[in-house]
Amino acid sequence: MDLNINLPGTPARVSRVMVGDGLGAGLPRILSSFLGGRTDFWICDECVWSIWHERLAQWGWPEPGCGRVLLFTASEANKRLSALEDLAGRLVHAGADRGSALIAVGGGVTGDVTGFLASIFMRGIPHFQVPTTLLAQVDSSIGGKNGVDLAEGKNLLGTFHQPDVIVMDPAFLETLPAEEFRQGMAEIIKTAMIGDAELWEYLEMHTAVLARHDREPLEYVITACCRLKARVVEADERESGARRLLNLGHTVGHALEKLSDYRIRHGDGVAVGMVAAARWAVRLGRLPQDVLARLERLCAAWDLPVRIPAAFSSDEILDAVHADKKRIGDTLHFILPAGIGWADDCAGLDFSGLKEVLIGMRE
Ligand SMILES: NC(=O)c1ccc[n+]([C@@H]2O[C@H](COP(=O)([O-])OP(=O)(O)OC[C@H]3O[C@@H](n4cnc5c(N)ncnc54)[C@H](O)[C@@H]3O)[C@@H](O)[C@H]2O)c1
Ligand SMILES: [Zn+2]
Numbered sequence: 001m002d003l004n005i006n007l008p009g010t011p012a013r014v015s016r017v018m019v020g021d022g023l024g025a026g027l028p029r030i031l032s033s034f035l036g037g038r039t040d041f042w043i044c045d046e047c048v049w050s051i052w053h054e055r056l057a058q059w060g061w062p063e064p065g066c067g068r069v070l071l072f073t074a075s076e077a078n079k080r081l082s083a084l085e086d087l088a089g090r091l092v093h094a095g096a097d098r099g100s101a102l103i104a105v106g107g108g109v110t111g112d113v114t115g116f117l118a119s120i121f122m123r124g125i126p127h128f129q130v131p132t133t134l135l136a137q138v139d140s141s142i143g144g145k146n147g148v149d150l151a152e153g154k155n156l157l158g159t160f161h162q163p164d165v166i167v168m169d170p171a172f173l174e175t176l177p178a179e180e181f182r183q184g185m186a187e188i189i190k191t192a193m194i195g196d197a198e199l200w201e202y203l204e205m206h207t208a209v210l211a212r213h214d215r216e217p218l219e220y221v222i223t224a225c226c227r228l229k230a231r232v233v234e235a236d237e238r239e240s241g242a243r244r245l246l247n248l249g250h251t252v253g254h255a256l257e258k259l260s261d262y263r264i265r266h267g268d269g270v271a272v273g274m275v276a277a278a279r280w281a282v283r284l285g286r287l288p289q290d291v292l293a294r295l296e297r298l299c300a301a302w303d304l305p306v307r308i309p310a311a312f313s314s315d316e317i318l319d320a321v322h323a324d325k326k327r328i329g330d331t332l333h334f335i336l337p338a339g340i341g342w343a344d345d346c347a348g349l350d351f352s353g354l355k356e357v358l359i360g361m362r363e
Helices: 027-035 046-058 081-094 108-123 134-140 170-175 178-195 197-205 207-211 215-235 242-247 250-259 266-283 289-301 314-327 352-360
Strands: 002-007 013-019 039-045 069-072 100-106 127-131 148-150 153-157 165-168 334-339 342-346
Touching: 002 215, 013 215, 027 039, 027 127, 027 165, 039 046, 039 081, 039 108, 046 069, 046 100, 046 170, 069 081, 081 108, 081 148, 100 108, 108 127, 108 134, 108 148, 127 134, 134 170, 134 178, 134 215, 153 250, 165 215, 170 215, 178 197, 178 215, 178 242, 178 266, 178 289, 178 334, 178 342, 197 207, 197 215, 197 289, 207 215, 215 242, 242 250, 242 334, 242 342, 250 266, 250 314, 250 334, 266 289, 266 334, 266 352, 289 334, 314 352
Parallel strands: 013 165, 039 069, 039 100, 100 127, 127 165
Antiparallel strands: 002 013, 148 153, 334 342
16 A cells, blocks of 8 residues: 655645555665655664564665664653654764654654654754554554653653655564554554444454454555544644544543553553543443444453553542643543544533543443
8 A cells, every 4th residue: 555645835745655565675675766865864673673683684674784773772761852862963973964864663662753853853854664563553653743751741742743754564563562562453443433434344353363463454454544544644734623533542541551650551541541432422322332332342352451440540530631631731622432433522521421431440
């Protein structure tokens, strides 16, 4: 699959998305046609490098010894401004300048750090994304949002900087631990729920082949998610309207992540958050009960949690929800599912209904 994300502005900007088994092997050739004479510098997750370096060498990818590959420790703890400063210094030593381009190889952490760095290095240079986790392939590498964390919270510093090209090869997922795969599945379920009923049915029928990491079904779901996210980003690049729908499950999810000091992973938080949103929507008469049951079944099929750990009270979750909404100046909005493939951005809801829902979801 090959698609363009057409972004507004003068001159018009385009982000190219390519999804396909075997694209990794052809990457040096693909990139050379987009580099336009720029020197390529690769920021590569060192874990991905250690697992994949033999194959990458066979595919003709540059190696760290050539001076243009910088290995990066990809962890949430290292998604900080200090990592940007460190990488920027290494890039300068390696000879990078305004005529360079960055290539991110890794999951969402590597992609976010590289995208942010590209947006400010020498006042901005182009970058390319080569996502290697399911979450990065279906979500974080598309749309140009990036960020790093502060002690005060996640993703509090960042920019919008669209990658020129995003190249996804499902082959990379072969080595992805099941725990990481699950995190990506939560975002896929979310994508289907907000805007793709066909994808939803596909997910219900293909759990086993997806769990085996079969390439064809993976390519299908990655492509479907890219198409939907591309459509949403084209309509609302800066998240002032339609892009907010992508936050289904994220309000309660973020609260749980934060309250657990990030021991609850993002995808797990989103799964619980989607179920909470669906239960609230059922109470409000906005969603048929059987859709909630299908959501819970699909999450359970991927071992994604659908209950709230007993350690957290509904009051503290609600407080965290309000603190988050206040921080982003978004007191009114909450995304509620309205059916399979359909969600609404709701304003003016009475949050006491959510409290009842949270109480009913405790383990
Ligand atoms: N920019 C956005 O729009 C956006 C959207 C969603 C999430 N995010 C960000 O993305 C980050 C999470 O992304 P992630 O889940 O990809 O995390 P990650 O980059 O930390 O990767 C998860 C783990 O998988 C390893 N890994 C990566 N590829 C692998 C492979 N092919 N085989 C084996 N191991 C591999 C990594 O080394 C890491 O240990 C968060 O920081 C989140 O804030 C950004
Ligand atoms: Zn998310």
